[in-house]
Amino acid sequence: MLNKVILMGRLCQDPDFRQTTSGVAVCRFTVAVDRRYTNRQTGQRETDFINVVTWRQQAEFVSRYFHKGSMIIVEGSLQNDNYTDQNGVKQYRMNVQADNVSFGETKRAAQEGSGYQNAYQTPAYNAPAPGYDQSAVSAPSSSPAPAPAPAAPAAPGALQIGDMNDFEEILTDGEVPF
Secondary structure (H helix, E strand, C coil), rough: CCCCCEEEEECCCCCCECCCECCEEEEEEEEEEEEEEEECCCEEEEEEEEEEEEEHHHHHHHHHCCCCCCCCEEEEEEEEEEEEECCEEEEEEEEEEEEEECCCCHHHHHHCCCCCCCCCCCCCCCCCCCCHHHHHHHHHHHCCCCCCCCCCCCCCCCCCCCCCCCCCCCCEEEEEEC
8 A cells, every 4th residue: 555645835834843862853844735726615725734744864954944934845655643642532643754855946936935934824733643752852952043034025925936047957868767
């Protein structure tokens, strides 16, 4: 059974970076992903909010280079977290266990701002996942440097992805590398 996932969206809040008592880095974040179609009644695109967990070097990478509003591409697998909360109630939550994380926009576009900086906000992770003992996790000793502020905010509703000058043409011999 395949459960591989690739998603592209924007971070809803700054990543939550922590380290376990044994020093393993873990980073949790939520990605807002627009659906391909619009709602017939409202004419608006709906958005899904997907919880993502990444570990070790990928966790450090995300905490260092991504912030609220950043466009991100996540490759991973679905993981169902089942746990019993403090009241004895069984809880179910679906996460994406990230295997690979990469930038979804150019550095220039990210610095200019995309108009989505405050568009998506969801509550932070409040419930612990199975095997994720909150008491065994400590805040990092040094927080990552804050990201630079956008140069100029975009007009409301405008989507600025950048221009084609941000990309270079890659010439190949016609063979696809995969």
